[in-house]
Amino acid sequence: MASAADQKRGHAGHGHHHHHDNVYLTSQNKNDAGVRITRIGLYSNLGMAVAKGAGGYMFNSQSMVADAWHSLTDLASDILTLATVSWSLRPPTDRFPLGFGKVESLGSLGVSSMLLFGGIFMCMNSCTSLYAQLFLDPDAAAALLEHAHHGHSHSHSHGAQGPSLHAAWLAAGTVAIKEWLYHATMKVARERKSSVLASNAVHHRVDSLTGIVTLAAILGANFLHNAAWLDPVGGLLISLLVIRAGWGNTLSALYELADKSIDSEVRQSIRQRASESLADISEGHEVEVREITGVKSGQNYLVDIELAVPNMWTIEDVRAVEDAVRTRVGAKVRGARRIRIRFVPKEAKIAGPFDEFIPGDVSQRSSPEIEHEHDHHDHDHDHDHGKKKDL
Template identity: 30%
Template sequence: MGIIRFQILNPTRICRSTIYYMSCRYLPSSSSSSSPLRVSSSSSQKPSFDFSRRWHFGHPDHHQQYQKPGEEGEKIFRLGLTADIGLSVAKALTGYLCGSTAIIADAAHSVSDVVLSGVALVSYRAANVPKDKEHPYGHGKFETLGALGISAMLLATGSGIAWHALDLLSIALSAAPEVIHSGHHHGIDMNHPILALTVTIASISIKEGLYWITKRAGEKQGSGLMMANAWHHRSDAISSLVALVGVGGSILGVNFLDPLAGLVVSTMIVNAGLKTGHQSILELVDAAIPAQQLEPIRQTILQVEGVKGCHRLRGRRAGSSLYLDVHIVVDPFSSVSVAHEVGEYVRRQINLNHPEVSEVFIHIDPAFLQFSCSTKDHDSITKESNICQEIKHVEATVSDIFSSQLSEKLTIKRITPHLLHSKILLQIVVAMPSTMSIQDVMIAAEHAEKEILKAAPNVARVSIQLSLNSE
């Protein structure tokens, strides 16, 4: 009686009911001017899908509130979870009625998808919790841990399906075309080919659609978990396609194609688990971001006025967040306040053009002028000497030279030292008596420069400037 009751169900109506439920749950009705995607375009840019208003269209400028990225991503994870629940139920019923190993394996995969989607949703929520005292760098690692958990479940599911498929394949190759095992028919029931094909095709379509929706949002938010979930949807679509091949083979009487298809599906699941797990482990151990991914950020930095160059650009991921540190090169004679402002402008430009960057640490280096001292030499010299004491000693030497040899000609008003590759550059502002000629000042300044360079070998250059201010 149970089989007869299921036979009168329309498979198309089942699929439509599932899709209708998903639409009612996540997509507002057309009367409220809603749509999953809005395409925006301009004359200078390629059309792109705008996910900041994913559920609104028709009047894009009439809404005052925009969905936050966290709420936006959570809706997509919920959509995937609902789809996985509907597909797992449909596939389980279809596989039981049709006796298809491939569809049963695909149903088991969909059941694991429900767990994986739940883990992804919980991880995404935890990762989007604001920074707090206990987690000053945010909770992005929870997203990475969720992706690692997904990979472990994928490996376990794929291994189980492979074991079952190998067992059935050995039976199919060594026995008659139809094998009865524990009262269950391993060939496909020819009374239900339409049901099997309909559910399998519907699964392919739904999963492929979820792949594109999740992928677009993942690219926009820079979420590794969301991108992994997107490819997981794509692998589900492909696995259902392989199951479709198995169903077709059983319909045609080639029974070994059914367990063989299940084996191929399991291989794909294991492969997806290995890739996701490898990427998650790299994030957990703070592996470096590939140089090609950092190159656009480097170009953004170099376009800032006042930046002479940048080096030691490094990055690490924590879920969808990217943390950077970089050394930028500025004019060595810039004041501290100007150099700081250049660094802050670099920070603002990075945040504006690369929203995936959560935090950037900027170290400011002076541009090296005529010195060819290597970084290794610079580090060794810095370790062996106390530069603060050296500068203090140089300033005392300069004061002694001016007081002993030029006290009647020039008076020191200010000494500004600069450090380049452990070499000291001096800017000295002096005042002169009103009775002294400019030519005499130039001669005195040249004499002072020679005496300073002779007395202080760690001074590479001396620049003496005349102040006309009497104060």
């Protein structure tokens, strides 16, 4: 296998493409696009959490108060995202030879879990309020809501009046801001193949949808007769949207931490680039791309490529092919951070999948502990047999 230095020299010929594709993985610049858009989202969530919290309290909107709490969870997730993105930019070390991509996966799991459990909390809160308004008398409803919301009696004492129409302007403003943040963050996430940035972008989209629900609940409560119950219904719908997004992102993060294989689209791109590199060298027509596997580690793809070559090839021959394939794949496939190539004889029988794994079952005779006990037993048996013989 080529050394890191060899790989670096091989990439020099395609420096522009490789730098363009993977600069986010190695840059220490805090003004990088991924870090910058996350900070913009962080400041926006902070401002909107304060504005929606104050507005929801002043304008008596339970949906907006729930939405403000959701923005606070996004604020915490933005901080976590920023920390994991910065950490994942570090290069590999002796202690962590595969880099720090899994730190980003852990960050994505944390962000998504916060979203999931936040949605569950809001769902329980909205169900309590809806039950109180629809099935209890005003005094019992006020007592239940006061207990459930830790004594925030201001919003509950005016619950029958519904939210103020002024809250609609605030809700419409948050929708516009969050839609812009979603598109800006998702653009960077797709360019960088970053799961944690994609998860954060989904947060912005969920916020936009929840803002629409909040706006509809406020308008409905104001323009429909006896429709104060629409406000907690809006909070319930918000919580269901949050739970759905949180569950999907949590599952994706768990798959990544469990080393789920890279998807077929990435494998096809790697195969295409490897074939192109083989076509550029004179010996390439004799090489066959057999198998491509790999896992995703944060923004990084850790790739294994199996190439079949003629039996008579020398180490120098395979080294030239290895450098060509690693250079082209590393330069053209965004996120391909580590590329390991395995050579097999072309004339040999094709091995089954995962043949490099050592079987997990170990027989008793191959266990050193069992062999030791067996030898000790034979020694005791021979010793007893010798005693009988002496007698």
